[in-house]
Amino acid sequence: MKILVCITHVPDTTSRIAFTDGDTKFDTNGVQYIIGPYEDYAIARAIELKESHGAAVTVVNVGGAETEPTIRKALAIGADDAIRINADPEDSFFVATQIANVAKDGDYDLILMGRESIDFNGGVVHGMVGELLGIPSVSPVMKLDIDGNVSKIAREIEGGKEFIELKMPFVAGCQEPIAEWKIPNMRGIMTARSKPLNVVDPVDSEHPDKLVKFELPPPKGTIKMIDPGQMDELVSLLKNEAKVL
Amino acid sequence: MSVIVFVEHDEGRIKKSSREAVCYASAIDAGDVIALVCGNAEPKEMELLGQNGADRVLHATESRLDHGDIQAYASVISQAMDNENADIVILAKSSVSDAVAARTAIKSNASFATNVTELPNTSDGFMVKRSIFTGNAFAWVKLLKAKKIIGISKNAVAYKEEGGSAEVSDFSPVLNESDFNSTVTGRDKATGVVLLPEAEIIVSGGRGLKGPENWGMIEDLAEALGAATGCSKPVSDLEWRPHREHVGQTGVKVSPNLYIAVGISGAIQHLAGVNSSKVIVVINKDPEAPFFNAADYGVVGDAFEVVPKLTDAVKAMRD
Numbered sequence: 122m123k124i125l126v127c128i129t130h131v132p133d134t135t136s137r138i139a140f141t142d143g144d145t146k147f148d149t150n151g152v153q154y155i156i157g158p159y160e161d162y163a164i165a166r167a168i169e170l171k172e173s174h175g176a177a178v179t180v181v182n183v184g185g186a187e188t189e190p191t192i193r194k195a196l197a198i199g200a201d202d203a204i205r206i207n208a209d210p211e212d213s214f215f216v217a218t219q220i221a222n223v224a225k226d227g228d229y230d231l232i233l234m235g236r237e238s239i240d241f242n243g244g245v246v247h248g249m250v251g252e253l254l255g256i257p258s259v260s261p262v263m264k265l266d267i268d269g270n271v272s273k274i275a276r277e278i279e280g281g282k283e284f285i286e287l288k289m290p291f292v293a294g295c296q297e298p299i300a301e302w303k304i305p306n307m308r309g310i311m312t313a314r315s316k317p318l319n320v321v322d323p324v325d326s327e328h329p330d331k332l333v334k335f336e337l338p339p340p341k342g343t344i345k346m347i348d349p350g351q352m353d354e355l356v357s358l359l360k361n362e363a364k365v366l
Numbered sequence: 367m368s369v370i371v372f373v374e375h376d377e378g379r380i381k382k383s384s385r386e387a388v389c390y391a392s393a394i395d396a397g398d399v400i401a402l403v404c405g406n407a408e409p410k411e412m413e414l415l416g417q418n419g420a421d422r423v424l425h426a427t428e429s430r431l432d433h434g435d436i437q438a439y440a441s442v443i444s445q446a447m448d449n450e451n452a453d454i455v456i457l458a459k460s461s462v463s464d465a466v467a468a469r470t471a472i473k474s475n476a477s478f479a480t481n482v483t484e485l486p487n488t489s490d491g492f493m494v495k496r497s498i499f500t501g502n503a504f505a506w507v508k509l510l511k512a513k514k515i516i517g518i519s520k521n522a523v524a525y526k527e528e529g530g531s532a533e534v535s536d537f538s539p540v541l542n543e544s545d546f547n548s549t550v551t552g553r554d555k556a557t558g559v560v561l562l563p564e565a566e567i568i569v570s571g572g573r574g575l576k577g578p579e580n581w582g583m584i585e586d587l588a589e590a591l592g593a594a595t596g597c598s599k600p601v602s603d604l605e606w607r608p609h610r611e612h613v614g615q616t617g618v619k620v621s622p623n624l625y626i627a628v629g630i631s632g633a634i635q636h637l638a639g640v641n642s643s644k645v646i647v648v649i650n651k652d653p654e655a656p657f658f659n660a661a662d663y664g665v666v667g668d669a670f671e672v673v674p675k676l677t678d679a680v681k682a683m684r685d
Contacts, residue, residue: 134615135634138502158616213478214471239615241498241505243480248436248468257437257547260465263609273551278461279376279563281555281610287548294465297616298609329477329511333493336504338641344658349667352679355647358663360683363645365567365624366591 122176122267124167125227127220127234127246128195129157129210130188134239140335147240147335156191159235163293165300166265167233168199174267177201179227183210183219189318196313197305203316208323211332213241217249218326224254229290231272236261236294247294257287260294367397369454370446372439372463373415373423375407382564383458383520385418390516390523391456392419393485400424401532402446404439405432409534416532418525424450424537430546436462438545440469445539447474447513455515460563467515476513483519483642500615500638519642520563520621556610565594567624568643570613572598572636574629574650574669578606583673584628590680596620598630614639629669632657649673 132138132152139148156164167178180195181204182188192203206219224232232254237244244260251258263282264275270289275282277296305313347355360366369391373384380403391399401420403412405427412423426442443455443466455470457463464480471478481497483504491508497519498505509516562568569588571581581595588595595611602612613620615638625643629650630636637660640646648661651668658664665672 132499134638138499140503213468217468217472239500241496242500244464245468245471245478245480248465249472251437252440252469252472255544257435258465258469259436259548261461276461277610278553278555280559280561281553283550284552284554285548285550291547329471329509330479331508331510333506333508335498336495336506338501338503341660342662344661344664346664346666349665349672350675352665352672352675353682355663355665355676356679356683359624359645359647363624363662365645366680366683 122170122174122231123227123229124170124176124178124231124233125224125229126160126163126167126178126180126195126200127232128160128164128180128182128191129235129238129240130154130182130184130191131157131238131240134158138337140337144335154191156194157235157239159237159239159294159296161302162297162299163233163235163295164195164198164200165303166295168303169300170267171199179204181206181220181223183208183216185209192318193313194305196316196318197309198303199309201316203318205318205320206323207320212328212330213243213245213249214329215326217246217253219323220246221250221253222324223321224250231289232292233295234292236296244294247292251292256290256292258292258294259285259287261296262293263296263299265293265299368450368452369394369396369399369456370443370450370452371399371401371420372443372455372457372466373401373403374458374460374462375403375411378406378408378411380407380411380415381458381460383460385415386520386523386525387456387458387518388415388418388420389526390485390518393523394454396454398422400446400450400452402426402443402537404434404442412534413531416530417527419529420532423532423534425534426537426539428538428541430541433550435546435548436465437469437547438541439466440473441541441545442539443470444473446537453513457515457517459517459519464517467517471515474513475511476515477509477511478515478517479507479509480517481519482516483522485523486516497642501619501641502638560592560594562594562596562611562613562618562620565620565622567591567593568596568613568620568622569593569626569628570596570598570630571601571628572630573600581607583670583677587626587673587677587680590677590684598636627657628673630657631655632660
């Protein structure tokens, strides 16, 4: 079995969000970058499937050279090799086009990624890659088991889960609790250094949309504290001042 | 020119979020609003989409669409766009719509934006405002292609119900075997409760409640308010509450009118899931809990005393 895991290189979830250049660029000052938390689940499940069923796991990322430490971390967790598509991940369509191009010749049985990136929260790349390759896509996946060439999946729906079966190959957007996150061990970190990380050029792609500017939400007003004995007052404020009851 | 709205239903009943999407399409004012419904929805429910601003309803009745495949839905939308000469498609965010829209965008060569929070700005091209960084920022994005697909967040437009009913006509798109690839073998779904993504009020509990046996008072308060119940990540990880109630960065992101957090300290990952709530009330015995910095109203006190009092006060107000 061959598994392709697509990862993002995104600001740590605790990062301060700020913008520069007239609100047109993300302020990277002091920001730590990580593998997106949803992709951490995707990698962990890929490694579990490698251990239980036998699989070659390749990770792919669309990004500049600065994303290589993030890619090496995925190798340290247990992926066998990696591909970095040397381009800025400007929009979902561009990223999906690059991933589909790498995937089309790779004969992958499974293409796993996160349900969405935690920076732009698009949640669309899995659907686009599936459509570009002419294969099914499914997200957000909470459970993924393999039985022959059929995969049994639990997908989150509003208020619960839906159980589905489909044949490989397909694309899956992953989320908890599909697998336990894996933390690289020392041996993993050592061997990651010598695993292949191939850098390829992007293919030409359109840009169907263009980022114009960023905006921060308005600052929160001051908090009103209510005495724990005065719950009538709280209800009255919610009803008459905030008008939410 | 027309605007198509992909309308979802739950056991035949049109989802509130999809009605909101019809309101959005109507507010854009870019031609006839055509609501597209797939599978076995109740006829009366479809007609009532007229109250939200639909001029017509297209009903793709084929039974295979009842448990529709994402690929099949994308084919249906794409064909409806061609038939109706529609340049714009609106969808409300759901566990189905983003993936359907993503595939439709490829099929129909359209620009696509998700998590759009307000009406487009068309003063210079066609620009939409998207929520990014899990609600911590916004991006203004210009959609450059002639065809545009917009996935909207809750509260992206003022909800309205007025006017009459819409005429429903059957729609029979050409669907192939290759559009149906997955088999739904079952569903495990909460019934008889308010679901988080659609809730106007949410009461959430955290580790401060000490154990699952203490959730009765959270449920009592939620019931008095007609609210959904939620929880923090540790509570769902500890399996005190089901995963579907986990609110936060890697759980459900919510935007209710009122979010009441009880015994939740307010880790940044939890705040990311609630920061687009209109009003936040925090009840915590620790005055230093970081959640107070994100709240509109705060109560420093013991949840076990405060919550039952609040429930009584809500009941008294409702009577």
